[in-house]
Each structure stands twice: as C-alpha cells, then as structure tokens.
Amino acid sequence: MHKNGWRPFWAALGAALLVLLPLVGGTVLLTRQMVRTRIQTAQPQSGVPIQLPRAEHRMTLLLCTAGEQPGFLLVYLNAAQNSLNLLAVPGELTVPFNGETASLAHCYGAAGPARCRQALLEVLGLPEDMFYLALSPAVLEKTASRYGPVRVGFSGALTADELTETGLSAAVQSISAKEAHALLSGWDADGTLPPARRAAARAAVWESFFRQDLALLPATLPDALRASSAALLTDFAAQDYTLLGTVLEFLANNSALPHAEALPGAWDAKAGTYTVTDASRAAVQTFLSVSPASGNDASLREP
Template sequence: MNAKGWRPFWAALLAGLLVLVPLVGGTILLTRRTLRTKLASRPQSGVAIRQPKEENRLSLLVCTAPTETTAPGFLLLYLSASQNCIHALALPGELTVPFGTDEAALADCYRAAGPARCREALLSALALPEDTHYLALAPSVLQAIADRYGALRVGFSGALTADELARTGCSANVQALSAREAEALLSGMEGVVPPAHKAAARAAVWDAFFRQELELLPATLPDALRTHSPSLLTDLTAQDLLILEDTLEFLADRTASVHAGALPGDWDADAGRYTLTEDSRAAVQALFNVSPTDGQLSSASEP
C-alpha cells in the first residue's frame, strides 16, 4: 500500500481513539465511584457501634441522711446518655412540700417518713418524672464511696458571697477537699447562710465530683453502691444499677456536659419557709432538658 493509501487509515484510527479513550476512561471512573459509594454505605462486619437507648437515663433523688449534728441534704440528679448530660439540682432542706393534709419542710418530711416519702412529696410539688428513684446514704457511707476518688477541687465563689465565704471559712479560690471535709463545711453553713446558697455550695461539690472523676465512675460507682447496699435506703434494683453502669459508660466516653445548681425560690427567714416560684419550675425544666433558656439555667446557679 502506498503512502497515500495509509493516510485515510491513520486518520480513521485517530478519530476512533479520540472517541473511545474518553468514553472508556469515563466508564472506569464512574465504575470506581459507584463501587466506593457502595463500600462506604455497606455496614462493616465485626465493628460494633453502640448507641444509647431510651433506657440509658436515670432520674434520682439523692439524700444525705441526717445525724445528731447534721441536717439532711437533698440533690436531684438526671443522667441521660442520649442527651449526653449530667444535671444536678440541690434542694434546700427548708423547701415546703405537701405532707399529709398539710405542708412541711423537706428535711422534716425526711425525719418523719424517710426518703420514699420525700420522693412522693417532690413528685407533686415539682412535677418530677414518675420513674424518679430515691437513694439515701449516711454521711459516713457517702464519704467511704467518695474517698476512693481522692480530694475534690471545689470552688465556692459562685455559690456564696464574699461575706459568706469569710463567715464559713471557705476560700475564694478553688480548694482541695476530701468528702469528709466537704460535708463538714456544708454542715457549718446551717443557719449561717441562706438555704439557697447552702444548696448552691452542695451543688458545687457534686459538680466537682462529676467533672473530676467521670471517667472512673462506670467501673466503680455501681459496684460501690452494690457493696454498701445493706446500709442504703433506695428503690434502685439490680437492673437499675446495670442501667446506671451502662449509662455512665456512654457519658464518660462522650465527655458529658455537666451542670449543677440550686433550686431557686422564696425564702422567708421569719417563718422558716422556702417556697416555690416560677423560677423554681423553670430550673426543674432545665434539669430535665425541657426547653430551658439561658436565664433559667443561670438562675439556678447564681447566689
């Protein structure tokens, strides 16, 4: 074949390549992209991804039992793995709650009828969830459980005024306290500072506890409660403790948001009555993450 005969052949081949090469390349790219998408969307076998369940939450009334020299202490605690939060609300013992056909201070309710009756009174007074449990510990038991975590670094300046800090012997700076020392400080505030401020100081101690030791709690706290179960007053069952353990694992893994404050209210020093207000109900809503506002959150923590 002469040179003139090859020219149409090469021209036709070149034209075919110009059409086929982009077409084949595009097909290969499209195939790879489709395969990559399918692999990404396919569940990976052998990799278990745990997600919180509805049951991974706990609403709890924690009571520190009174002694001959100390008054009872009260804390509402809400743990939620799905909301990734630990919320605590300290209640003044002077809080007026329904008791029989009359009313009584929450501390008097405890002395007369125990923690289960306090829970019932708070269910109606604060509209707590029906599945709220109760747990009452003697101060010595609480200290034995807490001491395994070491000293707590607690700041009381957000709970007490400068004058109250001076009168109670608390430092304006963050201070390291054992559980025994913290309870002694709180007991020394009885009758010295207003009930809401004492409750705020109690909340500060619990806030420090959860922030400082959260990663240790899943493996230790439920077991500690099981160990001390003969000396506890509680309606927590073995199944509840398993749920608590599982919930704490989620919260520790995700570095849960911690917030602790005191229940606001009206304090009548002459009558010795601490009564609920709209701010009180707003603080309880914020505790359970029911549409809280910034103002409601701050009202529960400022002295």
C-alpha cells in the same frame, strides 16, 4: 531398561504434584482472603452497627445525704442527650406532708427518702420513674474515698462577704467527702447562710465530683453501691445498678459536662419557709433538659 527406569520417576512426580497442588492452591486462596480482609478493615465500616444510647438510657435520682441535717440533690442522667444535670434542693423547701405542709428536711426525718421522693414529685412535677438513694455519712465517705479529695471553688456559690464569714477562700481547694459533708451539714444546722446559698455550695461540690471523676464512675460507682446495698435506703433493683453504669459509660465516653444549680425559690426567713415559684419550675425544666417554652416532655407533670 532405560524406559523402565523413568516409570518410578514419573510416578513419584505425579504423587508429589497430587499432594503439593492442593496445598499451593489453598495457600494462594488464603493469602487472597487475608489481603481482602485487610483492605476491608482499612476502609470505613459503614455497615458495622455502633452502639448508640436509647431512650431508656436515662435516670432521674433523688440523692439524700443522711444525718441530723440531711442534704438533697436531684441527679438527671440522659445518655441520648449527653446530659449530666444536678439540682441541689434546700432542706427548707415546703412540701406536702400528711395532709399539711412541712419542710423537706422534716419530711425526711419523719418518713425517710421514699416519702421525700413522693413529695418532690408532687411539688416539682418530676418524672414518675425517679429513684431515691440515701447514704449515711459513713457510707458516703467510704464510697467517695476511692476517688480522693474533690477540688472545688465556692466563689460562684457564695459572695465575697459570705466566703469571709464562713472562713473560706475564693481559690479552688481540695476537700474530702467527710470534710464536705461536715461543712455543708454544719451550715444547714446554724442557718447562717440563706438556703439558696447553701444549696449552691452543695451543687458546686457535687458538680466538681462528677466533673473530676466521671471517667472512673462507670466501672466503680455501681459496684461500690452494690457492696454497700445493705446500708442504703433506696428503691434500686439489681438491674438499676447496671443501668446506672451503662448511662455513666455513655456520658463518660462522650465527655459530658456536668451542670449544677441550686433550686430557686421564695425564702421567708421569719417563717422559715422556702416555697416553689415560677423560677423553681423553670429550673426543673432546665434540669430535665426541657425548654420551658416547649413543655412537651411526656415525663413531666404539672405540679
């Protein structure tokens, strides 16, 4: 009887072990796997691919601010080079137009930004895949208002006498997009300042905008432009807004420093013409991050 009493005990013990052993074994294996995973995570992941910019992550853009006195800015974004370059172009620049020559501003008023793009390709040897984008003052103000006023100083663009003449201070000042457009277009209208000086002031404003708001632009600027697409004059396709955001994100993540200049040229005040010189071509090559001595970028053409 004593012997028979042990039988249920051993049967129950065997059944319990059959259930518990797989659970214990699985727990041990899972614990070892978790520890191994933590160790691997703590070590450098040399085999994990890191997203790097490719050759196609670049964009050249002619940005026009519309109106009776249009403004012109060339923008070059290159993620692989970590370049965010701006080149302000005077509206007086002489360009080919209808078999003759005319100012870039006249070209814009008569035929729009697409024709200005083509004229600049011819006279400055810019990349053939350059886009154009023209914003009215209202769209410009609406797009830029979300970022707040720009803090800009004009002392690097204008001389002390020119600052006094225009009523500006040498100190850094806050200026809204509406105020900046009114100021710059007003200077273009009265012609008090030489074209190169006005272009330098325009470059200073845009450089301050990109420098101040670069971290915000990748997530907001493409969507803002899409929302206003019906009011834009542009050759952007849907995927180009995505490309713009991608390139801006690379530049923001790598803390790219915007660099802005005014296009140099020969100004004939009597004739009212601003013509391309060797200094102009050198500035364009610098704008495109190409050494003037090398001239080996396949995207460049001789004018």
